[in-house]
Amino acid sequence: MYKGYIPEDKVFLAVDCIIFGFDDEDLKVLLIQRDFEPEKGKWSLMGGFLKQNETLDDAASRILYRLTGMHDIYMEQLYAFSEVDRDPVARTISTSYYAIINIEKHNEKLIESHNAKWFSLSKVPNLIFDHNEMLDKAIKRLRRRTSINPIGFELLPEKFTMRQLQKLYEAILDKELDKRNFINKIRSMDILIKLNEKDMTSSTKGSYLHMFDQEKYNQKNDNDFYLKL
Amino acid sequence: MYKGYIPEDKVFLAVDCIIFGFDDEDLKVLLIQRDFEPEKGKWSLMGGFLKQNETLDDAASRILYRLTGMHDIYMEQLYAFSEVDRDPVARTISTSYYAIINIEKHNEKLIESHNAKWFSLSKVPNLIFDHNEMLDKAIKRLRRRTSINPIGFELLPEKFTMRQLQKLYEAILDKELDKRNFINKIRSMDILIKLNEKDMTSSTKGSYLHMFDQEKYNQKNDNDFYLKL
């Protein structure tokens, strides 16, 4: 990591990624167990250093790809953390990004090779440095963002049931929602396609599958999606 | 500025400040005219480089103080801009902050000595680099923020009339508001003290002055202030 000589006035630039996924029950975050000092063995966000010819966005994409094998992940810059002693080894400013991915699509082997593991938000351990703070900020941002933009779909499989969608929102917002009110609100956004296909795994009756309608979504304004839930 | 030798792999860290003020009519932003190359003569946000032993917040405070002579200014980190060629001289990543100040309290002489000037938002010229983009982002953030937190008071004198407050919100949101509805909403927040004192400058009848009630504000949750205007 911080190999070789560290000049006195050097400030390192890092990017750390808060990666969210959803497994039909819980909102989860992908963490790696450090196999190097300092803080070896402790859990941490996936991160890396900025390269000379890339933007922060590029760096975040690269880091996300390295861990998940996925391209074109939804992500957003969160905040630049700059406490002078936040990293005990060297002055490092870390710009955090949060990303949300379909938990089924990531590359299991890559994750294993990085000693990474999914943690339910309620079971996140103490992380290195200020990474818990980063995670908290990401959760807050995700909550606000999903109230304004229907980005939650990024976390679901292509075809999903209303029940799954509701559980996702409940997990993000950490509160229970009324089934009927929820469906009415989602329907009023008018960006879902109801398929003639049922998911039979969750009940005997089966529940209709839906898809996100990207086209309809593109035709609307952001403001059309404000959902008070 | 970028004096001396610039090593190949050096990334400079800057902070740029979007400084908002309000003059009873328009929302304004404080810009400086560069007296150095590159882009000498062009308008720009006030900025500076991060020092070794300060946080980004520290740097923003320092820059704000240098230009306005004011301490304890309301400010918020906005976004880190990192396009590789955003600054033609050297690779520079700039973390932007926006600040809101009481336009009456700043130090005129300091501003003059920096070739700085207040611009109405509708009259902002082309700025250097990506500074227009920074400003746009700041305006959007300010709009959202003032809908959620009553930070707008930072822009007003200690004692202000309801009319001033309304004009401020109209300037921030760039739309006209109904006088009666506005006052009802503000009142429902219950964080103003109505004084037994009138401002006689604006009309023959005079209008009551109000103060922000910091104590009551502190006792409430952030959620209590969501105002759909």
Added chain:
DNA sequence: TCAAAAGTGTTTATAATACACCCATGG
């Protein structure tokens, strides 16, 4: 036949909007 989840509408409460007249004073 029953357990378990899916599906569906209406009523009530709250919040947002639209809207018009009188008041006080200095000139």
Added chain:
DNA sequence: CCATGGGTGTATTATAAACACTTTTGA
């Protein structure tokens, strides 16, 4: 006495919240 901006309340509409029963089918 009148022009100017200040101050006030109610009716209507839109949105959010609360709420319970029927349907389906595999075990």
